[in-house]
Amino acid sequence: MKIKTKITLLFFLISTVGLILMNAAIFYFVSEFNFEDFFKRLEARVRLAAQINIHPNEKSVAYQEVRSGYLEKLVNERDYVIKLPQDMRNFKKPIDLPDAFYNDILKKKLKARYNKANKFYSGGYFDTPYGKYLIIVSATDPYGFRELVELRKVLVVIFIIATTLTYIAGNIFSYYTINPLSRLIKQVKNLSANNLHERLDEINGKDEISELVHTFNNMLNRLETAFETQNNFVSNASHELRTPLTIISGEAQLLLTQKQLEPETKKLVETIHNEAEKLGQILASLLGLAQTGFDGKxxxxxxxxxxxxxxxxxxxxxxxxxxxxxxxxxxxxxxxxxxxxxxxxxxxxxxxxxxxxxxxxxxxxxxxxxxxxxxxxxxxxxxxxxxxxxxxxxxxxxxxxxxxxxxxxxxxxxxxxxxxxxxxxxxxxxxxxxxxxxxxxxxxxxxxxxxxxxxx
CATH class of the missing domain: 3.30.565.10 (Histidine kinase-like ATPase, C-terminal domain)
Known part of the structure; x- marks a missing residue:
């Protein structure tokens, strides 16, 4: 995988994770705000239900008028007014709600909240001269639920658009980040033993890419020197070494044609001739090995x-x-x-x-x-x-x-x-x-x- 693709994917991944976390946070806080607002409205109705139902009197009528005239009627709103028995062992749950809900009200004397499938419950404990009462108000919140559904759709659409723009932005970002390196690679590919005198275009700045260009150019200086030295050696060796070897081999061969040579002398001359031939073969092989070290014309x-x-x-x-x-x-x-x-x-x-x-x-x-x-x-x-x-x-x-x-x-x-x-x-x-x-x-x-x- 190319670095450009890696940068694009990394940028896209980080941005996508950030968008997911941000959207999740928005949805969570909005839903919590909706739930909190609706529960507070239920708690207000719990107090009014207590004033109206526990001991009806003139004030109760006034509270009823306030509730009817100024408070919005909630969907499926229902009041439960339960007078608690003296012996709590005889208490039976009026609504099938978790035990923790009743424990918070009856034992801890706290307000209790519970919701399930968009059905909300709020309850309270009231100790009055007329007895001890458990008041529960329930209602549904279809409007708030629809708001959350619409919010979810909006967030999904925003997420899709944002991720698409993020991917495009990542491509643009990686292109401009890697572009100098791509140009550098293209120039390096064009270098060979035949144009080692060329140098990479210098890049202004003190970043890593400009340092890389500078390092490459220094390396090319050393390579050019080494190749020139090798080329000169190969050229000189092919002329300067082969000539004396050819002379030695030729003179030895000529000397072997002389009939007056002593057997021992002739044996020595044959040794000289054979070793000169071997040396010529070694030299030819070495020159071939050196020449194939270049990249080939x-x-x-x-x-x-x-x-x-x-x-x-x-x-x-x-x-x-x-x-x-x-x-x-x-x-x-x-x-x-x-x-x-x-x-x-x-x-x-x-x-x-x-x-x-x-x-x-x-x-x-x-x-x-x-x-x-x-x-x-x-x-x-x-x-x-x-x-x-x-x-x-x-x-x-x-x-x-x-x-x-x-x-x-x-x-x-x-x-x-x-x-x-x-x-x-x-x-x-x-x-x-x-x-x-x-x-x-x-x-x-x-x-x-x-x-x-x-x-x-």
């Missing part, structure tokens, strides 16, 4: 059909290892020929694959080597399997390090450069390498390359 890239690449590599390897046995398995090739193509530098891919195939022939003592080609999930797979000495499991993680050689390869000639060079080439082509190996059972190396259909 694509002007030489072209569509490459993998089955044809395998056939070419097999032909090259058989010229070098004529005793090797190589079986090609094309049974898993796709019917659609466009799925057999990738894009890259044919010479580099031939070098990478031939390194693997020659290793398979060499370390299996020329036992049969199988090459299988398949295409699935948008990737091409080239698997090279042998029945050779295998690689110790604890050493398999190091085989792609330059100059590393497994402990069981001492009897075989090599320099430990082929596989690192192969890995660099495959990575250069946006591919990957997998390996499965068991000591004394064999090794299988799988190369995965992206399918890039040729342009018609």
């Amino acid at each position: 694509k002007q030489n890239w072209q569509p490459i059909r993998v089955d044809e690449l395998v056939m070419t590599v097999v032909g090259l390897v058989k010229k070098i290892e004529p005793e090797g046995t190589i079986d090609i398995n094309f049974s898993s090739l796709p019917e659609d020929e466009t799925k057999l193509y990738t894009e890259g530098n044919a010479n580099l891919l031939q070098l990478a694959l031939s390194n693997i195939v020659m290793n398979a022939c060499k370390y299996s003592n020329n036992q049969p080597v199988e090459i299988k080609v398949a295409s699935e999930n948008g990737r091409l797979m080239i698997a090279v399997a042998d029945k050779g000495i295998g690689i110790p499991i604890e050493e398999q993680q190091y085989i792609f390090e330059p100059f590393f050689r497994a402990s069981n390869t001492t009897e075989f000639e090599g320099y430990g450069i082929g596989l690192p060079l192969t890995l660099n080439i495959i990575r250069l082509h946006k591919g990957s390498i997998g390996i499965r190996s068991e000591e004394m059972a064999g090794t299988e190396i799988q190369i995965f390359l992206p399918v890039v259909p040729p342009v018609s």
Whole structure:
């Protein structure tokens, strides 16, 4: 999930929780206010009911007139006037209400309130010269209930509108927050070994993004210096080192043609010639390894059909290892020929694959080597399997390090450069390498390359 989406969702979540809490608080306090107001109206009627009903007289008539003339008649309003017995054990509840309601009135001598399903009850205790009385007034509040229903609808509508606006605001907020970072990512993606002299656009300010830009530019300065140093070394080495090696090898070869050489001298010259040839091979491998460290100039890239690449590599390897046995398995090739193509530098891919195939022939003592080609999930797979000495499991993680050689390869000639060079080439082509190996059972190396259909 992108940071922009995370910021939007976080902003939306926080705002939504805040809106829910605010709406819940509004609904709660409004409903509490309505309930409190209605209960106070009932309590006033409890007192009037006591004045009117406990001992009717002239004052009672006046209270009745006040109640009838000035107080609104509540919906389903009803008075309960209960004279309490001397022995409270004989008291029976006149209305089916909770015991706590009657306990508050009769034992604690407090006002009591109760409501259920929009039915409200208010009661009081009155100790008069005419006896002890329990007065209860009940009524319903449909108007207040409708107000709460309407309030709930209004709050829901406001919540939907507010959350929608919050999501839009979150998108705008995240866009302007991440936009400088998005521009930075776009500029970084355009950088390569060919334009390391370019720098990211400086951003005014002292925030984290401006510090990140400054850090990137400092890193680019160091990278440019390192690449220039490496490039200069590769260029100089290719000219300055190859020339004397070629001279040494040529002079030694010329010296070997002399018939008057003593046997011991001829043996020494042969050693010089062989070691110069080895040094030349090592130098060529090192230069290839260094050159593939760059991100590659694509002007030489072209569509490459993998089955044809395998056939070419097999032909090259058989010229070098004529005793090797190589079986090609094309049974898993796709019917659609466009799925057999990738894009890259044919010479580099031939070098990478031939390194693997020659290793398979060499370390299996020329036992049969199988090459299988398949295409699935948008990737091409080239698997090279042998029945050779295998690689110790604890050493398999190091085989792609330059100059590393497994402990069981001492009897075989090599320099430990082929596989690192192969890995660099495959990575250069946006591919990957997998390996499965068991000591004394064999090794299988799988190369995965992206399918890039040729342009018609």
